Amino acid sequence: MDRIVVVVSEPRSLATTRGHLLLALRAAGYEVHALAPVDAMTVRWLTENGIRFHPLPMERAAIAPFGDALLAFRLCRKLRELKPQAVLTCAIKPIVYGIPAALIAGVPRRHALVTGLGYAFTDRHKSLRWRMVNAVARLLYAASLRVATTATFQNDDDRNDFGRLGLLGRTPANVANGSGVDLDRFKVAPLPEKPRFLMIARLLRDKGLGEYLGAARLVKAIRPEARFDLVGDTDPNPAGFPVSEVEAAVADGTIRYHGPVEDVRGVIADSRIFVLPSYREGTSRSVLEAMAMGRPVITTDAPGCRAPIVPGVSGLLVPVGAAPPLAEAMIRLIDNPGEAECMGKNSRSIAEERYDIRKVTAHMMEIIEARHRATE
Template identity: 30%
Template sequence: MKPTVLHLIDCLFIGGGEMQMADLLRRIDREKFRPLVGCLRKQGQLVPVLEEAGIVVEEFPVRGKLFYPRSIREILRLARFMRRERVRIVHTQDLYSHLVGIPAALIARVPVVITNRLDLGHTMKRWHRLALKLLSFAITRVMANSEGVRTMLIEEEKIDPGKIELIYNGVNLDQFQIPSKEKGPVPLVRDLRLEPGDRPIVVVANLWPVKGHEILFEAAVRVTAYYPTAKFVLVGTGAARRAILEARARELAIDKQVLFLGPRQDVPQILPQMEISVLPSLAEGFSNAILESMAAGLPMVATDVGGNREAIVEGETGFLVPPRDPETLADRILRLLGDRERGQRMGKAGRERIETTFSLQRMVTETERFYERLLEERGAGARGRGPEGQKIEADLSRVKVSP
């Protein structure tokens, strides 16, 4: 019997980590693994995507504080689900799925427990770190998506380096077209509101403070002084922050040069219409927006934070700039606007780097091998439930889990 892998996540709205998980599960070898998904909230655009791919998506609605009676019942129900489905690997994707999934896997005695760490922990509170520290004994491996994240885990959270596995994110290259003489121009995306002669600069990032849009706007003032036709195209969700950013753009008199597209599901079609991609983040783990922009053949200008320098080769596929430095950010954008041929060379080099280093298939293959290695180490391949497992199943069956 092939081993069952349960991926546990908060919800399935479109985001970097959610998309990476969905891409992995749709590509993973079903002859080797049986994938399942558990959500704390069964919501988001990726729910039907996974279900249409034949992947079961189950909800375990842990609400409010984790130690409320209802939350405890849901954790016990999750543990029973793990035993019933004979889960061999639990792979938690984000903070609350860690805090719920690790105790459930411990109760169910799942042999392999993996936690994803995809950022620098800039949103984590002190009690979050303490809770993960207390649960660390039950974690088989921590999976990081960049050396930047790996370094943070070792230096700040004191995690044993031998317990960390580094697997870079991957991009589905089939989704990204590059204009060429042979293929002709990529069809225009409707409602971009660009005019002939515009110099479009895209920022693919949700409208969160950590993404640094305010710094970008300060840089945009300098850029538009030299290139009035420069347009900054913002793609990402965040209705509350959007009003604040729109007001800031008006204050700086660049509101005509800033286009808010909101959340989009056609980013692969938007990117080829752009000239430059910018990411002014104050913190990053490993940015999917950078990988996607490079896959679309765009030169990058991004802050030198987290794993960004692991994706971008300085001066070859783009430029790295210090965070919170609008002057340098503007300078690098202006260099590319003033030298289109250089930007095209960087974009071509970026696409080649994605093909050789950051393909989706490479990520899937490395993850499959990682799973196989851990199952072999734990002696837990495709085995069924022995006497010990049957006893746990019987114990769990007596726990009352009704609402």
Template identity: 35%
Template sequence: MKIVLIGTTANCVVGFRADMIKSLHQQGHTVYALALNYDATTRAQVKALGATPVDYRFSRTGLNPIRDIIDTIALSKLLKKLNPDLVFSYFSKPCIFGTLAASLAGVKKRYAMLEGLGYLFTEKPEGVSLKVKLLKKIQIALYRFAFPKLDALIVLNPDDRRDLMEKSGVKVKKVHVLGGIGLNLADYPFSAPPVDPVSFIFIARLLVEKGVYEYVSAAKKVKQRYPDVQFYMLGAVDTHNPGSLTEQHLAQLIKDDVINYPGHVNDVPSWIAKASVFVLPSYREGLPRSTQEAMAMGRAVLSSDVPGCRETVVQGVNGFLVERWSSDALVEKMISFIENPQKIIDMGQASYQIAQDNFDAEKVNSRLLEILDLR
């Protein structure tokens, strides 16, 4: 069978679709991986996985409807030339316009996966702007137009399904809740969490909606009472995003010994191994990969009671869900871990078991291929 995967960047193909491509290739399917910015390195990596890299053009974030229509027609012509039996799109824009292009090209089987609903569906303590409300209405209208043309839509958590189908009135023949997109668990081996001193780690882009400001605020408060406690932070400053922690703010936090920030790291597991507890006070997620990685290595989780994060924590068993947007709620649970280090060990063990049962890439890909009717 000929299968086309439509995504965004080449790095996302390599980073998030590698196991799927390998599985499809091993089954004897011909796979074309469409991306926007291949270079010699990513092209070679995709070929090594068993797929053919194919360039296509699309504006990832642009709001020009004429440009989007022209690009959709061009994509449909490319799909006609490739003549696939099945198209699988992932991420918001490819899910909309990849599905429409596949329909125009007469592709028989059409599937899409949303790994989260993104910032347009994310509530914030100060409310959302008129611009965001308008963009959300446009996105929902496009989902309503494109998604009835799908054989099935895949989401990662039940809140996303409810918010799309029930609250937004999007119609799809079938919706499947996949859970985590899976990890190669061998890359994230169990390690005993250190408890003397206790340490916390935050891994995400340093954006307001990831809860970076709540994490920093909690770190300052905890440090006043327990100065030996360490707070690690991995993630990039986004200078183009007004909601990002600034480089100046970050430099001050490092200077004041509030945060331990190593900059860009290639070996995330070694940093998780240094930490006692994983913290993600995000405002909304699909099902966060960083949390899955920490759980696989046996870390207790402290996260927000919001869509996507809820699916990673069994309250009081492998960690705690706390009130969203609240640094005080984080402080309370952090102190609970500091004063009861046995919780770190017991909850870390529970996280490890949950990860083994639910986040194994082999099991997840098997389920995904079943949904795509490729088993």
């Protein structure tokens, strides 16, 4: 029985975003191990599903040379101990430290899943701090991806940018349709009649949170009946959005802030239009979930954001970093309820056609198994 080790920085993603893939690997005969920071609910789910968990302390966003060196050492030591035939690394730190560690540990198949480029590639103001982080990230990605067996991205823009920057070398690069969405869990819900907008995202500037608040103020000035909801947790990322600004928007009646929500189906069902004015994504899981539940989507014409949207058919695309065009798109869907309803139905159809988690998982299994056959 082949052994595969999956390394992630966000432990809950093992049960949510990656759960379907882990179960598919098990069903295919792999002995599946997971390395991640400890989360009690995730450890319970993994244990119940026959997946072996190994704690791996990791600061997801912080840049800490000593801590990162220790992370690389721990990864190498654990992989030498487990002796897997394959490793799958997801997100920046697991990739840039896990792939070289797997090479040193003698793991023959080393898969990198680039789920998004984050702050290191998305600061629109190109500050000195961002330039330093970007330079380091490019060096680390190049050093790791060039020794990976495969690299899988979640949109064409990310793959093309990495190729243009010379970060891939000769490593085969694939594109998957995000992480997929469970269509049986995220079922279509009727659209409320009242104009209710929803944004689900971590509190980060590069998610377009400032633009969402600005657009909400513009819309409420002329359509006071509109409601704006925000769901998401704070984030230690350098691009973190000040909670004080969110609290001020709540205090003046601009938005309703719900904090992190464990099961987002209820808030999506209570919304009419989903909004994500992000500067860049891999492929947003929250957008796919909203589409699966039959919501029209307003998002930006940016890498990873535009990929799931057919403009004018399932949603609207607006420029990055500007509140007025976002407000105009919101007002359009308020004033044209029939168009919003049609877009919602088309969103569900696109989710079924392209983003069904069963199809995405099957594609990921093909990528993993193809390299398996190639190394036999």
